[in-house]
Amino acid sequence: MNAKDVLRADLSRAHMMLKMLLGDLSDEDLLLRAVPGCNHLAWQLGHLIATEHQVGEMIEEGAMPMLPAGFIDQHGDDTASLDDPDAFLSKEAYLELYEKQRETFLGMLDRIEEARLDEPSPERMKRLAPNIGEMFHLMGSHELNHVGQITPVRRKLGKPIVM
Template sequence: MQVKDAIRSTMNLSDMVFRGYLGDLEDADLMRRPGPGCNHLAWQVGHLVVAEVNMLGGMFPDYTTELPEGFEEVHGKDNASCEDASQFNTLAEYLELMTKVRANTLAALEAMDESKLDDPAPEQMRAFCPTVGDMMILIGMHPMMHAGQIVPVRRESGKPVLF
């Protein structure tokens, strides 16, 4: 396995788990918060989409996904406490956006020379992820960082244990 293969595998596993947890939820479940002080699931999914678009665009502007008008603002930190479901997307819409964004990320990964993984990450991310390779790994594992927050909503809804 080569480095790009390992990154792709990380992305695929993370997607499988995250989408698995979301797969049998209803749109109304997306407005539920896993606990006090936590962001609701709709905001979290939108945050993942925005974050991936911004991280990828900072490294590979040709692979940026255009988001719906206002999407980034709705899923920004200033709107995390919003309880107005009409501002947020349906589960199907979020999954469609996630698919488009991830396709662009995988296309950028496929197109890049592996030596590019050692290049410095965008300046604003270097303290956390010094290289392009670190950024691609973060993109791959970011959904897993949020996946556990879906579990309490699943349990309260009586959904089956998946993993």
């Protein structure tokens, strides 16, 4: 197993876990907050998609699929407190967008020369991911961070344990 194989496994496993935990949640469920002050799941999904898009564009400009107009702003810090269902997409729409971003991101990983994983990341990423390989890894760990925030919502709703 080489570095790219490990990164692909991390990204794939994180995404599988996200989809498992979201599987039986409704669009309305995505607007619940586990506790006051937490971001609801709809915003978090948009945030994950927007972040992966932006990171992918830093690695290979022009490679990531376009997001709907205003999507990144719609899922920025200023909108995290919104509870209006009309301000967010359906679960199906989020998952469709995420699949396109992730498929492209994994394709980018497949195409990149392994030696390039050691190249320094852009300045704005250095604190979290000092090189290109760490940028790929960050997207898997970032997704897992948010996966951990789905379980309290599931418990609040009385949903069954899925893992």
